[in-house]
Amino acid sequence: MDIVYQKYRPTKISHLDLKTVRNLLAKVLSSENLPHAFLFAGPKGIGKTSAARVLAKSLNCLKQKKGEPCGKCDLCLEIGRGESLDVLEIDAASNRGIDDIRLLKEKVNLQPLKAKSKVYIVDEVHMLTREAFNAILKTLEEPPAHVYFVFCTTNPEKIPETVLSRLTRIDFQQATQEEIIHSLGRVVKGEKLKIDKEILELIAGCADGSFRDAHKIFYQLWLENKGRISLKSAQKALASWQEATPWYLLELIANKQIKEAVVIFETLGGRGVDWQDYGRRLLVNIQKLLLVKLGAQKGEKKTIELTNSLSLEEIIALGNVFGESLLKAKGSPLPWLPFQLAVISLGKYEEEKKEKPFPGELKTKKLKQPVEKKELVVEKQPVVKKQILALESLKENWLRFLEAVKPLNHSVCALLRAARPKKVDQDYVTLEVFYQFHKEQLEQERNRKILEQALASLFQTPLRIRCELGEKPVSVATAPKPISGNGDDLYKLAKDIFGE
Ligand SMILES: [Zn+2]
The missing domain is CATH 1.20.272.10 (Zinc Finger, Delta Prime; domain 3)
Known part of the structure; x- marks a missing residue:
């Protein structure tokens, strides 16, 4: 199975199956000031290592265009085969991992042998000991110009804060059905198979957001049915996979x-x-x-x-x-x-149910009529009861607002930290932000709705949110020192969005 999975791994940025990761990496890699240390966080089998290799290619490709590697030059091919001496993969979970980290520390300052940059890909980085993290920390603070790190982890919360704050974080979220079908599509096309879309949908349903599982299931079915998979045989064979989700x-x-x-x-x-x-x-x-x-x-x-x-x-x-x-x-x-x-x-x-509240249940406001999305209001001790919200109360309760947003979406909360309440009128709360990218992100429908929900639940008043671009305040620049370059927008942006 691994051979097929390896063969059809994404090899370019545009091949990456997770849409958000694909767009973010394309944006980061086509910019001028590239961060030197990344954190790829997310569940198993979601393509973190594949994306790390693509990143390594992008950094070294001789003919890359706007960050996209060509996939054909010597360096791309070498990295693709895992044979480049300048792209080193370390498994922090293995015993060898500890030795590798020691070697890393000794050799990190040496120039790359053939490629432009040295790239260290460290898998399951949260398994490193505190000593190992301390050993790397200094390099992370002042990385040599030719060195890049990609740390991959399933447990980002186990990484020390001092290290986390130096990393540009990219979250790999569970794949959607569509993204999994996209990924399996490469095998179907590459092997010239004829398989119903319905079967691919069934497999995607059993894979529970994991590309690796989807490919594993697919390969098993393919072998058992000698390439001719019927919907009926698929349903039968997949029953036990389904149970495990x-x-x-x-x-x-x-x-x-x-x-x-x-x-x-x-x-x-x-x-x-x-x-x-x-x-x-x-x-x-x-x-x-x-x-x-x-x-x-x-x-x-x-x-x-x-x-x-x-x-x-x-x-x-x-x-x-x-x-x-x-x-x-x-x-x-x-x-x-x-x-x-x-x-x-x-x-x-x-x-x-009728007599007692549920174990661990939050008190929620019961609504008389059938529940409509917009009417759902979680009663979390309303701070202000009056209908029109005053700017002053919003400012006073700003931290509570951040806390209300955090469980709904960490990234939105991080963005919000770099914003401030500016104006409140009858229909709108206006937030001041200092980067165009923040504005774009916060105004995305999905994110805006999260903010509006939190606002409604806290202040009991339905208001829309909009953002205005303000002048950069001096205090923003006092955030931790950038890893590379000057206080560039990209670093701030990445730090604010992913560095939580
Ligand atoms: Zn290339």
């Missing part, structure tokens, strides 16, 4: 099939599932439901269906209960037991 669990819970949901953990336990990974993916799915429910994100068909079958209270409860079980699962001799207990407590809640 957190999405399947959520569907069972939504259907009130509590017993089946408890049993599923036994089945998965027997298959040696990685529970930390499962728990994280489960939470990501719940977060998706929450955003769709609030109208802050669009969502695909199956997401909308599942969202409609759950109330906001239920989704919030799912997040709280499973968040706790993920923490408890760690180090437990029976790591899936906390998840089973969570499911049982959810089931009990269903039975006693």
Whole structure:
């Protein structure tokens, strides 16, 4: 399977399957002041390492255009085969990783052998010891001009703050159905296969946002069916994959099939599932439901269906209960037991719903009429009760506003930190921002809705948000020293958006 996955990995920026990552990297790589250290954060099998290799090519390609590597020159080919002596991949999770980091420290100042730049790709970087991080820190503070780092991790929260603050972070989020089909499409086309789109959709559904899993499933089906895959055989073969997705669990819970949901953990336990990974993916799915429910994100068909079958209270409860079980699962001799207990407590809640509040449930305002997206208001101790919001109260409660936005979207919260409230009138809150890119980002419909939701829940008054470009204040420039170049916009931008 790995051979096929490797063969059809994205080799150019324009091939990258995750749309947001593709656009961001294209933007960063076509700019002049390139950061020297990146953090690629996201779940397993989402293409972080592939993207890191593409980045290495872009930095070294002899004929790159606006950051896009040619894919044909000697250096592109060498890097693609993993044979370049100037592009070094280190697996921090292995024993050798520690030795490699020691070597890195010794050799980092030496010029590249053949390429323009040396690129260090460090996988599972959160596994490094504190000493190893300290050893790298100095290099990160003042990287030699020819050295670049790409740190990849599934657990960014385990990286020390001092290191994090030096990195330009790019988040790799779960792939959408469409992005997975796009990725599988390369194999279908490359191998000249004839496969129904419906089958690809089915595979994408089982892959739960992971390109690697999608390719694994695809390859297995392909082998079993000797290349001729029928929809029926696919459905049959994919049943066990489907069971292993957190999405399947959520569907069972939504259907009130509590017993089946408890049993599923036994089945998965027997298959040696990685529970930390499962728990994280489960939470990501719940977060998706929450955003769709609030109208802050669009969502695909199956997401909308599942969202409609759950109330906001239920989704919030799912997040709280499973968040706790993920923490408890760690180090437990029976790591899936906390998840089973969570499911049982959810089931009990269903039975006693009318009398008792749900375990871990937030108090939410009940609405008389059917729930409309825009009318959903979470009652979080309203700060101001009056209808018209005064600029002064917005300023006073600015931090609370940031806190209300943070759980909905970290990046938006980061952007907001670099903004300030400027004006409030009957219909609009005007924010002052200092970079064109911030303005564009905050005004994107999806992000704007998040802000408006938070505003509505905090101040009990529905207002629209708009941004105005202000003059750069002096204080903004006192942020941590840029990694490269002068206090350039790009660094600020990247730091503000991804450096949280
Ligand atoms: Zn090239």
